[in-house]
Amino acid sequence: MAAILGASWAGAKSMTATSGPGLSLMMENFGLGVMMEVPTVVVDIQRGGPSTGLPTLTAQGDVMQARWGSHGHYEIIALAPDSPQEAFDLTIRCFNLAEKYRVPVILLASETVGLSAGKVVVPPEDEIKLIDRKKPTVPPGEYLPYRPDEDLIPPMASAGEGYAICATGLTHDEKGYPETNAETQEKLVRRLNDKIRVHLEEIVDVEEEHLEDAEIAVVSYGQVSRPAKRAVKMARDEGIKAGSIKLITVWPFAEHVIRKWAKQVEWFIVPELNYGQIYLEVRREACGDSKVVPIPRMGGRLITPQEIYQEIKKVSKN
Amino acid sequence: MIREEEPQELHPMDWWLRSERLPHIWCAGCGIGPTLYAWTRALDRVGIDKKKVVYVSGIGCCGRGSGYLDVDGFHTTHGRAIPFAVGIKLVKPELCVSVISGDGDLFSIGGNHFIHAARRNVDLLVICTNNFIYGMTGGQLAATTPQRDYSTTTPYGNTEPAFNTPYLADASGAVYVARWTSIHVRLLERSIAEALGMKGFRYIEVLSPCPVNYGRRNRLREVDDIAKWFWEFSVVKHEADTKEVQIERGKPLILGNFVKKEKKLSCYEELKELEERVRAAAEAKK
Ligand SMILES: Cc1ncc(C[n+]2csc(CCOP(=O)(O)OP(=O)(O)O)c2C)c(N)n1
Ligand code: SF4
Ligand SMILES: [Mg+2]
Numbered sequence: 001m002a003a004i005l006g007a008s009w010a011g012a013k014s015m016t017a018t019s020g021p022g023l024s025l026m027m028e029n030f031g032l033g034v035m036m037e038v039p040t041v042v043v044d045i046q047r048g049g050p051s052t053g054l055p056t057l058t059a060q061g062d063v064m065q066a067r068w069g070s071h072g073h074y075e076i077i078a079l080a081p082d083s084p085q086e087a088f089d090l091t092i093r094c095f096n097l098a099e100k101y102r103v104p105v106i107l108l109a110s111e112t113v114g115l116s117a118g119k120v121v122v123p124p125e126d127e128i129k130l131i132d133r134k135k136p137t138v139p140p141g142e143y144l145p146y147r148p149d150e151d152l153i154p155p156m157a158s159a160g161e162g163y164a165i166c167a168t169g170l171t172h173d174e175k176g177y178p179e180t181n182a183e184t185q186e187k188l189v190r191r192l193n194d195k196i197r198v199h200l201e202e203i204v205d206v207e208e209e210h211l212e213d214a215e216i217a218v219v220s221y222g223q224v225s226r227p228a229k230r231a232v233k234m235a236r237d238e239g240i241k242a243g244s245i246k247l248i249t250v251w252p253f254a255e256h257v258i259r260k261w262a263k264q265v266e267w268f269i270v271p272e273l274n275y276g277q278i279y280l281e282v283r284r285e286a287c288g289d290s291k292v293v294p295i296p297r298m299g300g301r302l303i304t305p306q307e308i309y310q311e312i313k314k315v316s317k318n
Numbered sequence: 319m320i321r322e323e324e325p326q327e328l329h330p331m332d333w334w335l336r337s338e339r340l341p342h343i344w345c346a347g348c349g350i351g352p353t354l355y356a357w358t359r360a361l362d363r364v365g366i367d368k369k370k371v372v373y374v375s376g377i378g379c380c381g382r383g384s385g386y387l388d389v390d391g392f393h394t395t396h397g398r399a400i401p402f403a404v405g406i407k408l409v410k411p412e413l414c415v416s417v418i419s420g421d422g423d424l425f426s427i428g429g430n431h432f433i434h435a436a437r438r439n440v441d442l443l444v445i446c447t448n449n450f451i452y453g454m455t456g457g458q459l460a461a462t463t464p465q466r467d468y469s470t471t472t473p474y475g476n477t478e479p480a481f482n483t484p485y486l487a488d489a490s491g492a493v494y495v496a497r498w499t500s501i502h503v504r505l506l507e508r509s510i511a512e513a514l515g516m517k518g519f520r521y522i523e524v525l526s527p528c529p530v531n532y533g534r535r536n537r538l539r540e541v542d543d544i545a546k547w548f549w550e551f552s553v554v555k556h557e558a559d560t561k562e563v564q565i566e567r568g569k570p571l572i573l574g575n576f577v578k579k580e581k582k583l584s585c586y587e588e589l590k591e592l593e594e595r596v597r598a599a600a601e602a603k604k
Contacts, residue, residue, distance in 0.1 A: 006403060
């Protein structure tokens with residue numbers, strides 16, 4: 001983790017890949033990446049935990065660790081792919097988001113995605129949209145490495161370009177100099193959070209299906225989206241008004257999307273391979289407007305379309 | 319910012335300093351300042367372009383150094399200065415990257431990174447200000463505290479043997495290994511300059527007084543008592559066998575440039591060569 005931060009400061013697009021135990025170890029330097037505002041990508045192929053847990057059977061237990069794993073209050077971005085193709089596409093998007101918002105981005109996959117084989121279409125290079133970090137436009141004498149532009153994101157110089165970068169994990173002012181007092185902390189940490197929060201709708205990506213008249217919405221992410229979508233289709237075939245919300249962006253949470261549909265649907269069903277992590281987020285955003293039921297599984301095997309369908313059928317009768 | 323012209327000097331090394339950040343946090347009698355003085359003098363002596371100098375540090379009193387010098391400086395996490403520097407070096411091998419950090423940082427929490435970077439012969443200069451203690455946090459036992467010495471966490475004396483860090487570096491494969499003290503500024507400067515002129519993993523241990531958190535508890539109460547100990551007990555023995563240079567209170571402190579050897583390539587350069595060969599072979603097959 002430290003090495004990919006260094007590599008990014010030297011100007012490269014850098015990434016590393018791991019699973020739960022590695023992610024736990026990386027968390028201190030993940031926080032350094034947040035504090036120094038380093039664009040980089042961490043792939044987490046989730047397996048069952050806690051601890052060594054289930055090497056290497058599938059799970060989605062790291063959702064909250066991805067969100068809050070390092071100490072302090074911060075915002076991050078995490079995307080969840082449901083297939084090898086999406087793993088490819090979303091990794092590119094992870095890099096683009098990392099570069100744009102100057103934040104470490106997590107590709108929150110699971111063993112089922114990481115170890116499955118599938119067709120992957122690699123588009124021609126010139127069709128891939130790439131974003132590069134903003135570079136300083138002023139000469140070294142005038143550059144303040146942590147002075148943000150209007151979008152709250154500061155341009156980033158690389159080592160060796162003559163800007164005499166001063167970067168630290170300590171609370172710092174716009175020069176990058178340590179200033180460990182309440183005012184600087186307030187200003188810096190607010191901005192680190194706000195630079196993601198104010199761009200929430202731009203960052204968040206969801207896939208919505210059959211929601212127009214839906215009374216039941218299945219909220220899923222990552223590999224579980226596939227059985228979830230299948231279950232919705234099975235329900236529709238039975239005349240049940242079910243729809244699907246697939247979260248491509250797990251973090252920041254698609255709160256505006258849930259809030260919007262909470263006004264319409266009566267039920268949210270949240271299948272996931274943990275004891276209810278995104279379930280709690282959905283419940284929070286549904287604010288009592290609709291009822292929320294989890295389908296929690298601790299991992300080790302997938303949730304089947306039938307299991308999700310059964311739950312849809314059950315609530316549809318209530 | 320990097321100043322383009324040499325300013326009117328306030329201090330001979332002002333050219334290298336972010337003087338707006340002074341005063342620094344270090345105590346009177348601390349060895350970290352003189353070590354940085356020697357490092358900057360050595361950079362001048364070798365004539366390295368200031369824009370190519372990168373200073374990576376970990377956490378601790380010494381870790382704060384990277385924020386005081388007018389070069390690209392990265393103050394990272396505890397023990398992780400070396401892997402951070404490896405990342406920079408992999409992307410921009412042309413940069414002159416030095417890791418300057420404390421003994422706790424480099425050898426307690428960060429020991430694993432040290433031995434593996436040395437084993438891989440990564441092109442880095444690593445300088446350790448060894449003050450035998452965790453200075454910043456109040457003088458706790460480090461992996462470098464001499465046996466029977468006192469620290470806040472060993473009030474009845476340390477029973478653990480200490481690392482002999484030059485031996486560790488040597489055994490792990492470092493191409494340059496030296497030990498000086500922060501009072502041997504000229505000799506230290508010369509040693510750093512020599513190391514800066516080489517490639518590969520280079521290690522210099524600088525014995526460094528911490529009067530506040532080490533001296534006070536170890537019968538070295540006055541601000542200059544540690545400096546006096548260094549002065550009275552040091553013996554310069556270039557090319558000494560690193561096995562024989564363990565630090566023990568009351569015994570001679572062996573200083574010198576112990577190891578200087580040539581190793582053809584760092585593993586990363588070798589990897590690049592290998593990649594080229596494999597690519598060429600694949601091309602030829604087509
Ligand atoms: C992971 C972690 N553990 C503990 C600390 C607390 N801490 C800060 S400095 C330090 C010791 C520094 O000792 P050393 O590297 O010898 O530097 P010195 O202060 O002596 O120069 C420790 C343990 C920390 N910052 N991070
Ligand atoms: S506590 Fe020790 S190491 Fe830290 S600044 Fe003071 S003298 Fe130096
Ligand atoms: Mg120390």
